[in-house]
Amino acid sequence: MSDAAKRMGVRPERVLKLIHAGRLDAEKVGNRWVIADSELASKVWIKSAGRPMAPKSALALALELEGQEPPGLSAVERHRLHRHIRNLFAHEDPKGQLRAWLAARAEPVELVVSQADIPELRGDPKIRLSGVSDPRSGLLPGDEVEAYVLKADLPIVKKDWFMVPAGPGRQANVRLRAVDYLPSEVPAVFSAMDLAERPGPREQSAAESIIRSVLNGD
Structure with missing residues (x-):
């Protein structure tokens, strides 16, 4: 568990939550969870938030999270988008990561x-x-x-x-x-980011609620 957490850049508690939520495939052997290397490879998280996405990529991410088909993506752009989404689901602070990625959305x-x-x-x-x-x-x-x-x-x-x-x-x-x-x-994630950029606790709570709903597929 600790090795998996280290590779993903998250705490062991987060790995356990991902397993229980069905977002990380694992097998329990005795008192330990065993996670295949191939599964970890798709979930490795780089701790740096990275640069803001271009508006086209930001919109593609927001639409893909809602199950919509982003228009005009190349194969390379689509591969990169799916990698971002896998990482987002494993991230401890999805709102913070989305704020970094979507800062230049408009x-x-x-x-x-x-x-x-x-x-x-x-x-x-x-x-x-x-x-x-x-x-x-x-x-x-x-x-x-x-x-x-x-x-x-x-x-x-x-x-x-x-x-x-x-x-x-x-x-x-x-x-x-x-x-x-x-x-x-x-897109719901865009609206959540507008709320997240405000200082009020009600706005922050509303942003988190929308993001949870999107990531849970509600």
């Missing part, structure tokens, strides 16, 4: 809009709600909007809603993340 823009427009803005078909505005977070909508938008649509959305940049004396109540490709629904 271009964030902080804006200000009239408070009276907030409820209607949430229904704009050009945006996809995420983070605190995502119903999957379990948080109340509040007086702000958090969403993703196509880069090409960002100027239109800003003009339609008379948005101005946040700055001194103008606190942001709209947080948009501009992307080149916008799915019909923001």
Whole structure:
């Protein structure tokens, strides 16, 4: 058990949890768990969080975790993606690893809009709600909007809603993340990362809940 934990870069307790969860094949011989080398080879974890993924790779990871087919991946990119996912399932801190990988998933823009427009803005078909505005977070909508938008649509959305940049004396109540490709629904992991980048305990708890649900296949 200790040798396996050392090779994977995790604590022995984590290895035992992976075995009981069915994520690591092992055979119990007497009082010891025996894990085949081939099984460990697919689960070895490099402790370094690594560099942020390019937006295309970040989206591919998020879609693959939800059982969707990422578009336009080469064989090499697909192999690398599957290796990342195997490592993520074995990681002790999946939220921390995802934050490192997905840090460059989109271009964030902080804006200000009239408070009276907030409820209607949430229904704009050009945006996809995420983070605190995502119903999957379990948080109340509040007086702000958090969403993703196509880069090409960002100027239109800003003009339609008379948005101005946040700055001194103008606190942001709209947080948009501009992307080149916008799915019909923001991937759950992206929404979890938006929450994880906030300091509040409710947001952190909601992020962890979404990540657990994704990794457990719920």
